[in-house]
Amino acid sequence: MTRRWGIMGTGGIAEAFLAAIHAEGGHVAAVSSASPERAQAFAATHGVEVACAPHAALLEQAEVDVVYVATTNERHHLDAAACIAAGVPALVEKPFAMDATTAGQVLRAAGEAGVFVAEAMWMRLQPAYRRLREEIDAGTIGEPGLVEAAFGVLLDEGPDRRWRSAQLGGGTLLDTGIYPATLAHDVLGTADEVQATGVIGPTGVDLRLGVTAAHPRGTAVWSTSFLEPSGVRAQVSGSEGRLVLGEPFHHSPRLTLVRADGEPEELEVTGHELAYRLEVREVERCLDARRLDSPWLAHEDTLAVLGTLDRIGERVGLRRPPIAPLP
Ligand SMILES: NC(=O)c1ccc[n+]([C@@H]2O[C@H](COP(=O)([O-])OP(=O)(O)OC[C@H]3O[C@@H](n4cnc5c(N)ncnc54)[C@H](OP(=O)(O)O)[C@@H]3O)[C@@H](O)[C@H]2O)c1
Numbered sequence: 001m002t003r004r005w006g007i008m009g010t011g012g013i014a015e016a017f018l019a020a021i022h023a024e025g026g027h028v029a030a031v032s033s034a035s036p037e038r039a040q041a042f043a044a045t046h047g048v049e050v051a052c053a054p055h056a057a058l059l060e061q062a063e064v065d066v067v068y069v070a071t072t073n074e075r076h077h078l079d080a081a082a083c084i085a086a087g088v089p090a091l092v093e094k095p096f097a098m099d100a101t102t103a104g105q106v107l108r109a110a111g112e113a114g115v116f117v118a119e120a121m122w123m124r125l126q127p128a129y130r131r132l133r134e135e136i137d138a139g140t141i142g143e144p145g146l147v148e149a150a151f152g153v154l155l156d157e158g159p160d161r162r163w164r165s166a167q168l169g170g171g172t173l174l175d176t177g178i179y180p181a182t183l184a185h186d187v188l189g190t191a192d193e194v195q196a197t198g199v200i201g202p203t204g205v206d207l208r209l210g211v212t213a214a215h216p217r218g219t220a221v222w223s224t225s226f227l228e229p230s231g232v233r234a235q236v237s238g239s240e241g242r243l244v245l246g247e248p249f250h251h252s253p254r255l256t257l258v259r260a261d262g263e264p265e266e267l268e269v270t271g272h273e274l275a276y277r278l279e280v281r282e283v284e285r286c287l288d289a290r291r292l293d294s295p296w297l298a299h300e301d302t303l304a305v306l307g308t309l310d311r312i313g314e315r316v317g318l319r320r321p322p323i324a325p326l327p
Contacts, residue, residue: 003284004029006062006088008055008079009070010042011162013093017068020276024284030062042186055079059086065228068120069093072162073169074324077102080117081326084109089116091283095174097322100306105326107299116286118297120267123179124186125278125296127271132236132243135267136187140237140257145218147187148237149180149249152223152230153209163226164203166321171205172224173309173318179250180222180234181211181312182305187236188215190304191311198316199227206318213308251275 005021007014010033018028030050033039043051050062055071057062059082069079069092077097082088096119097103097114110117123129153176155163162168163175184191187264191213208225223230232248246254255267266294271278286294293299315322 001025003065003287004063006030006058006064006067007048007070008032008058008067009072009093010191011070011072012039014018014042014068014070014078014086015046017070017276017279018048020280021068024277024280026280026284027165029064030058032056032058050053054081059083059088059092064088066090066116066287073174074098074167074321075169077106077326078324080106081109084113084115084117084124085327087113087115088242089283089287091118091120091279092238093120094178095119095169095306095309096302097306098169098174098320099310101302102323103306107303109326111292112218114292115293116283116285118283118294118299119180119302120279120281121178121297121302122276123182123250125282126251126275128255128269129183129250130247131269132245133186135243135255135257136236136238140241141236141243142240143217144236144238145178146217147215147220147234149183149222149234150224150230151176151222151232151250152225152228153232154229157228159203164201164205166204169251169320170203170207171318172226173206173313176226177206177209177211177222177224177312178305178309179232180220180224181308183234183236183249184213184215184220184222185301185305185308188217188220191215191220191308194308194311196312196315196317200316200318206316208312209312209316211312233320266273 032052036053039051193214201207282323
């Protein structure tokens with residue numbers, strides 16, 4: 001079945017995801033923006049029939065089977081909740097919400113309404129990442145005990161850019177730190193304790209964080225930064241060796257096994273080039289199976305990782321603007 005997708009948002013990732021839907025043979029029937037001009041420009045550029053503003057109008061003015069929410073962080077929960085209220089399944093960009101409490105409210109609403117929803121944590125669907133988890137489950141590196149990661153990238157410093165804007169839910173924690181936090185959660189279990197230090201910039205968002213976390217299976221040590229291009233690196237070490245994800249680790253083309261004796265071995269990774277198409281496939285698969293969640297993008301993992309990020313934010317004294325209440 002060819003599903004009719006709606007896209008909320010007109011930014012860079014909305015464009016990339018539209019290309020993935022098309023590559024998978026899907027149809028993008030509508031797009032929405034806060035601004036009618038941006039919606040119309042996006043629709044004209046990409047041949048989308050219906051252009052809507054504001055975002056909620058997409059659910060009234062277009063017939064769509066599923067929505068991809070690619071708006072800015074501070075409104076993901078509002079857009080997801082609007083889809084759920086309209087009975088339309090939604091794939092919601094990361095972070096699913098600004099905090100775990102809000103995410104919990106949206107997920108509960110989805111459960112009560114019987115509507116599919118999932119966080120677009122695409123790293124979990126990437127072949128190298130899946131292979132890493134399979135190898136750990138198979139005991140290839142013995143008992144995993146240490147996750148080390150860095151996600152440091154230099155982004156445009158303009159104070160209006162979403163990642164530097166407190167009003168738009170910016171900051172390293174939710175933008176890039178969510179990836180090492182997710183890796184540590186997936187490999188070592190939900191963090192029991194976190195220690196963190198950080199730098200809050202003049203716009204009120206976190207610009208650099210260093211985190212050490214105790215998890216049930218071991219320790220995670222990671223950093224995230226907009227101030228230093230420290231790379232997008234990760235490795236998981238166990239009692240018998242380590243697995244190194246190639247850069248960038250959240251969408252890695254490579255996975256290397258380094259045994260305790262130092263011998264490296266490249267493990268096979270196929271399907272890397274599919275990138276966002278894997279999310280389109282996963283959503284379509286879940287909808288075909290009439291599932292309300294994706295086993296790869298599980299609700300409890302979304303909640304647990306956001307809970308850890310909340311605690312890291314508290315540790316570094318992060319004060320965000322109030323979260324817009326759900327209707
Ligand atoms: N999974 C991934 O790999 C990945 C990668 C990047 C981002 N993301 C997530 O996706 C979400 C959106 O990120 P993005 O990178 O697409 O952000 P972006 O390019 O900065 O766009 C964000 C929003 O900015 C507005 N915008 C776009 N062009 C504009 C312009 N010329 N003037 C004024 N406003 C403009 C749009 O608002 P309207 O919608 O109102 O038009 C757009 O939705 C974020 O939550 C982010 O965390 C995920």
